[in-house]
Amino acid sequence: MRRTLKAAILGATGLVGIEYVRMLADHPYIKPAYLAGKGSVGKPYGEIVRWQTTGNIPKDIANQEVKPTDPKLMDDVDILFSPLPQGAAGPVEEQFAKMGFNVISNSPDHRFDRDVPMIIPEVNPHTVTLIDEQRKNRDWKGFIVTTPLCTAQGAAIPLTPIYKNFKMSGVMITTMQSLSGAGYPGIASLDIVDNALPLGDGYDAKTVKEITRILSEVKRNVNEPEVNEITLDATTHRIATIHGHYEVAYVTFKEDTDVRKVMDSMETFKGEPQDLKLPTAPEKPILVTTQDARPQVFFDRWAGNPPGMSIVVGRLKQVNSRTIRFVSLIHNTVRGAAGGGVLTAELLVEKGYIDKR
Amino acid sequence: MRRTLKAAILGATGLVGIEYVRMLADHPYIKPAYLAGKGSVGKPYGEIVRWQTTGNIPKDIANQEVKPTDPKLMDDVDILFSPLPQGAAGPVEEQFAKMGFNVISNSPDHRFDRDVPMIIPEVNPHTVTLIDEQRKNRDWKGFIVTTPLCTAQGAAIPLTPIYKNFKMSGVMITTMQSLSGAGYPGIASLDIVDNALPLGDGYDAKTVKEITRILSEVKRNVNEPEVNEITLDATTHRIATIHGHYEVAYVTFKEDTDVRKVMDSMETFKGEPQDLKLPTAPEKPILVTTQDARPQVFFDRWAGNPPGMSIVVGRLKQVNSRTIRFVSLIHNTVRGAAGGGVLTAELLVEKGYIDKR
Amino acid sequence: MRRTLKAAILGATGLVGIEYVRMLADHPYIKPAYLAGKGSVGKPYGEIVRWQTTGNIPKDIANQEVKPTDPKLMDDVDILFSPLPQGAAGPVEEQFAKMGFNVISNSPDHRFDRDVPMIIPEVNPHTVTLIDEQRKNRDWKGFIVTTPLCTAQGAAIPLTPIYKNFKMSGVMITTMQSLSGAGYPGIASLDIVDNALPLGDGYDAKTVKEITRILSEVKRNVNEPEVNEITLDATTHRIATIHGHYEVAYVTFKEDTDVRKVMDSMETFKGEPQDLKLPTAPEKPILVTTQDARPQVFFDRWAGNPPGMSIVVGRLKQVNSRTIRFVSLIHNTVRGAAGGGVLTAELLVEKGYIDKR
Amino acid sequence: MRRTLKAAILGATGLVGIEYVRMLADHPYIKPAYLAGKGSVGKPYGEIVRWQTTGNIPKDIANQEVKPTDPKLMDDVDILFSPLPQGAAGPVEEQFAKMGFNVISNSPDHRFDRDVPMIIPEVNPHTVTLIDEQRKNRDWKGFIVTTPLCTAQGAAIPLTPIYKNFKMSGVMITTMQSLSGAGYPGIASLDIVDNALPLGDGYDAKTVKEITRILSEVKRNVNEPEVNEITLDATTHRIATIHGHYEVAYVTFKEDTDVRKVMDSMETFKGEPQDLKLPTAPEKPILVTTQDARPQVFFDRWAGNPPGMSIVVGRLKQVNSRTIRFVSLIHNTVRGAAGGGVLTAELLVEKGYIDKR
Numbered sequence A, B, C, D: 001m002r003r004t005l006k007a008a009i010l011g012a013t014g015l016v017g018i019e020y021v022r023m024l025a026d027h028p029y030i031k032p033a034y035l036a037g038k039g040s041v042g043k044p045y046g047e048i049v050r051w052q053t054t055g056n057i058p059k060d061i062a063n064q065e066v067k068p069t070d071p072k073l074m075d076d077v078d079i080l081f082s083p084l085p086q087g088a089a090g091p092v093e094e095q096f097a098k099m100g101f102n103v104i105s106n107s108p109d110h111r112f113d114r115d116v117p118m119i120i121p122e123v124n125p126h127t128v129t130l131i132d133e134q135r136k137n138r139d140w141k142g143f144i145v146t147t148p149l150c151t152a153q154g155a156a157i158p159l160t161p162i163y164k165n166f167k168m169s170g171v172m173i174t175t176m177q178s179l180s181g182a183g184y185p186g187i188a189s190l191d192i193v194d195n196a197l198p199l200g201d202g203y204d205a206k207t208v209k210e211i212t213r214i215l216s217e218v219k220r221n222v223n224e225p226e227v228n229e230i231t232l233d234a235t236t237h238r239i240a241t242i243h244g245h246y247e248v249a250y251v252t253f254k255e256d257t258d259v260r261k262v263m264d265s266m267e268t269f270k271g272e273p274q275d276l277k278l279p280t281a282p283e284k285p286i287l288v289t290t291q292d293a294r295p296q297v298f299f300d301r302w303a304g305n306p307p308g309m310s311i312v313v314g315r316l317k318q319v320n321s322r323t324i325r326f327v328s329l330i331h332n333t334v335r336g337a338a339g340g341g342v343l344t345a346e347l348l349v350e351k352g353y354i355d356k357r
């Protein structure tokens, strides 16, 4: 049996932080040993946290005191999960990595550093080797690994088997994203009651940028230009759902493509986490439903086991001989953030990147 | 000056009915003379109606009693507006038309009768001549004219100038529709709080069918097959907004097409209602916004003058040389139903189809 | 160890039904053996059910077929849980009880039959003896036992220790109730978005009537008139929450009463289920919080263990020497319905009322 | 005819500010001449404002540039409306008043200054004479007048005729307040979707404090202690409504009191604004409804003429011989803020307090 690893969770009181706490409370070998925050430092976790998720706060964790984000206090930590806000995350993560911490970040700050992996374990696990380059470049004992934008993952995961197996030429995505995707306090209530809130050009663009990078890594033998030939676009919105990003994708191909084969490729899709039987790996990363009017955010966001780790795809349709449509639903703070982070940690453990500093 | 025409509003207590009442209360020559209902017959309109719209119930109308849907009581009515529920509408409308009433229906029941026009006054006003055919076929003194599905209008209106001016090859639409589009009681609250509700295959299909017909009528010299060569698809949903259907459209072309020209074609788009200066015609049927993150349902659904008669288009983007994206917002019960009905009535008056029975 | 008892759940696809299924799936000795419905008969439970609760559908139950409400098919059933709609429930329950079934009903139909207990196990467990009377009166081998209106329970449970220990003279309640309290489809979305929906005189009155009966049973030695001297009133509403009834209570007394003593009486309140250590009994039926701005519906409705079985009371305040205020939150479909039903079943088992028919 | 007065609106882009703009756009003699903001300075009002109200932005105002809060630029302004945020308002208002501006403030900062009136024109118009004292005390040419907390007004207005005419001994209020009451961005969406948000001790207390002051001013001949003998309490909440505070009040009396007489006193209630026929005075400040399940936030908040200036009271009930219940609904940003401010300005004009500085 594997020795127990100690994890610190920065931003443990945040929307992603609580999912780390929830998932690690039951983890076979990673223990949530250190809960860090900012405004809530010094207070009992159970009193200060907004537990905007399922189940009740694990009893033994409720009484822990929230600690400062201070490396000196985390001497014996094996893994540092960092769901810190954009801007705040960057320098903190760098400081910790430099001091030898193994940082798994959900924040965007280092996602596009040339030597930093941006990992979806089922999709581009081979990119973990960027860590070696990173350590060499920066002369660090620790490292930074990132997970992509939740919205990008909601499209990139189902697009991976499609891109691998068919001659895709375009993807046009329309999203309906949940409030928790914006953190807390996040979206003002007056922006969302009786409204759909467009996220605008900036958010559209970063979604496309991240999907593009992920797909380019899917076929690593293939020269990058191929992805760039694909038309990728996203129109992004928030609606008044608590968790779960719902995305409609129209996909075009360079040749006739049968939607049933596309569906097959999704249903049978699996990756290293499944092969390695990682504890947090869902049996199927993509669950395909053929029920009409499904998936639905409320009913399907916790799909899979562990709950929220499977993406649900539905409404598959042959639009014309070279166009299909599908809809996907991802639990943004689980699969799209904390769950992705835990799965990445497990992958790194398996690949030998995480041992006692 | 034009003589005052008397209108009956069937289903006057419904979500579309109230917009007829609101708009006709101030109309220069059409007066709401007869308010009919079903469950609410015999009760004072102001007490029974759920006034789920803007402004307060017009004072003189609040005290009117709701009457039965009985042609014998409507002897002197010049125009009969019929926003009755699907199924109930069909036979009632036929009965009234046969008796000589001029019926303008918002219901789907007769939309696809071969000799029944389905009119958006700015888009296919020439199809009113089907009335002549209808009267001949059926030996009726009255007639039935319909308005299309609100969701179809939200796409078809902005697509009209595009289809007229550019070589369109495909349209892929994703909708976020309001609750009022389903009538009352309509959508169960438990289906929509913390959820996005897919409307499913049936609704997707009827949206596509109606857009197809409208576009085919836009270019009447053109042989129908052309429209059928266009790929049209829709993925439809409800979200927890009260009024206003928001639609994202990706449009592809057979040749390079400049989004700025597409934008121009929308901004300058007008039709017979504008030329004829019909009282309910908005100056611009399509208002184009270049503000980021607009239109928004809450803030833009009442756009134009009369309020709610203009569609707002925004987020226009050149996706690639042959693909553009736009977003549209239509007030479903106004432009998409009652307002469209009143505008159609004005057009028919102007064209001589409505005179004393 | 106790032998396993077989339970049938009528209305198993309803909002209360799903909580029975969820809670019994893990029950130490009551197994959900028979799932009955109406519109969904013949379909796999997992496909037809709207799982509007926490966790995923228990795997082994998802594939069960929904069966008709037919006593002939339930020969070996020990307990029949009946969360059927008002009106439909009454005759069905009578028929089953007559045939020897032990019926635990959440419906209002038999609540005010003179010989039918209306039980909250911590509050009036002694009233189970009405069963003996009932059997005698009606010459039945089975019986009907009911649970009270969820809204009434949300007030009656915290009022029980107050009424027992202090000289109460009045209670004025204002409620904010959840959508699930109305069943499915229940409340129309257009009645609740951007609105608070008053439930009106009828609902106010039945809430008061049930609280009155419960309190009168609390002090059984005491002559009924005492309760009738208490002023009881309720102003009831629905708001757009999914589960959880939130109630504000102002309580007046005939003599000076210290809110801290009232708080103590709630915190230390327990009943037979706790003494008997019934499996579904929460350690504390009432959890008192002193945090400002708590309880909150979203965060506290699943309080206790089993989740949702404890009522959370907060915002306790000494208004004047003879008036206090408190706020309570009850999970309406759990503590207020299915959980109350399961706990009642356990009580009846313990008291020897349930054995093989 | 009265000469046109020029008004400046500070915080013109805020939720109260927009109602000032909307109401003054049509005002017979007060013109919105100067729109001031902070973050939005320099931008066209129509582009920057979140028009979270009814109707469209008045055309001539949409193009005005938002100006800084600078007295030097407002030389010719007759009335200064100040709906600035708490904290920011205080010093600004003092500075302007000192310079000779006539300031009508909706902010709490000066409400409890001893020489500053806190006015509801129908309730305590005589307190305007505090202005004379204020000018003397402070040696100012201008002055500050305030309007009370919207929540306090929702109770204080209907309580005024009750307190005047009956021997009231207690009032226990439970509120369901709208999101707009908290300004923008105000309440986080994650605090309100599927939740009711208690506002906590601080907000409860200030509501009581303001009601107490208003009632003490109602009977000015009466020694203050009388009000203090009344038990007043409030339990305050926000729910996911956009505008409109809904409040349930239980009122107790020292002697038997007939609810029909209480109802009469509300229905016939009027004050100086009605006697003086001020342009913004509703015919009836209190509209009483006897319909079951009314008032409702969505349908009744714009009651009266001008819309939103009448409070709607309903669900009146004789609870026992000395207790009644009623429910009230106030449009918080209109009657409770901007509309109250405009009505106060009209009162001050009438009483000669506003002339050219």
Ligand SMILES: NC(=O)c1ccc[n+]([C@@H]2O[C@H](COP(=O)([O-])OP(=O)(O)OC[C@H]3O[C@@H](n4cnc5c(N)ncnc54)[C@H](OP(=O)(O)O)[C@@H]3O)[C@@H](O)[C@H]2O)c1
Binding pocket: A010, A011, A012, A013, A014, A015, A016, A017, A036, A037, A038, A039, A040, A041, A069, A082, A083, A084, A085, A086, A088, A089, A106, A107, A108, A148, A149, A150, A180, A181, A182, A183, A184, A185, A332, A333, A336, A337
């Ligand atoms: N939400 C999602 O769906 C999602 C998905 C993928 C990625 N992400 C990324 O994950 C990160 C966290 O998002 P979130 O939604 O969890 O945010 P959040 O709810 O706003 O939580 C932020 C957390 O960070 C802490 N914090 C804030 N500033 C800090 C600082 N300067 N130093 C140390 N700790 C600080 C806060 O602690 P206190 O409460 O103690 O102040 C809180 O625990 C973001 O970078 C986001 O882009 C989020």
Ligand SMILES: NC(=O)c1ccc[n+]([C@@H]2O[C@H](COP(=O)([O-])OP(=O)(O)OC[C@H]3O[C@@H](n4cnc5c(N)ncnc54)[C@H](OP(=O)(O)O)[C@@H]3O)[C@@H](O)[C@H]2O)c1
Binding pocket: B010, B011, B012, B013, B014, B015, B016, B017, B036, B037, B038, B039, B040, B041, B069, B082, B083, B084, B085, B086, B088, B089, B106, B107, B108, B148, B149, B150, B180, B181, B182, B183, B184, B185, B332, B333, B336, B337
């Ligand atoms: N809502 C939209 O956005 C929209 C847009 C385009 C087209 N439409 C179409 O417009 C029609 C009306 O929609 P809605 O949303 O207004 O529906 P609604 O809110 O459900 O109203 C239905 C109205 O019809 C009356 N009614 C119902 N059954 C009747 C019968 N058998 N005979 C006579 N009157 C009857 C009702 O009267 P009582 O209240 O007295 O029972 C009520 O006034 C539908 O065909 C719909 O497809 C709606």
Ligand SMILES: NC(=O)c1ccc[n+]([C@@H]2O[C@H](COP(=O)([O-])OP(=O)(O)OC[C@H]3O[C@@H](n4cnc5c(N)ncnc54)[C@H](OP(=O)(O)O)[C@@H]3O)[C@@H](O)[C@H]2O)c1
Binding pocket: C010, C011, C012, C013, C014, C015, C016, C017, C036, C037, C038, C039, C040, C041, C069, C082, C083, C084, C085, C086, C088, C089, C106, C107, C108, C148, C149, C150, C180, C181, C182, C183, C184, C185, C332, C333, C336, C337
């Ligand atoms: N919801 C609450 O918070 C709550 C609390 C306390 C008590 N209650 C009481 O519990 C009962 C159920 O409430 P609910 O909210 O669960 O209702 P619901 O969601 O509407 O569910 C009703 C259930 O009953 C079945 N059903 C309907 N008509 C039937 C008939 N004629 N014969 C047999 N089965 C029938 C339905 O089956 P199909 O789906 O197969 O048609 C469904 O499973 C009501 O009496 C209610 O007053 C509810």
Ligand SMILES: NC(=O)c1ccc[n+]([C@@H]2O[C@H](COP(=O)([O-])OP(=O)(O)OC[C@H]3O[C@@H](n4cnc5c(N)ncnc54)[C@H](OP(=O)(O)O)[C@@H]3O)[C@@H](O)[C@H]2O)c1
Binding pocket: D010, D011, D012, D013, D014, D015, D016, D017, D036, D037, D038, D039, D040, D041, D069, D082, D083, D084, D085, D086, D088, D089, D106, D107, D108, D148, D149, D150, D180, D181, D182, D183, D184, D185, D332, D333, D336, D337
């Ligand atoms: N909302 C209600 O129901 C209500 C009812 C009664 C009383 N009130 C009181 O009315 C006031 C305004 O409330 P609100 O809801 O309208 O707030 P809001 O929506 O937050 O608006 C605030 C306004 O003040 C401006 N502003 C902010 N800081 C400023 C500063 N330092 N100097 C100058 N201007 C500044 C803002 O301008 P920019 O947008 O340009 O930054 C904005 O126009 C508050 O004092 C509130 O307590 C509100």
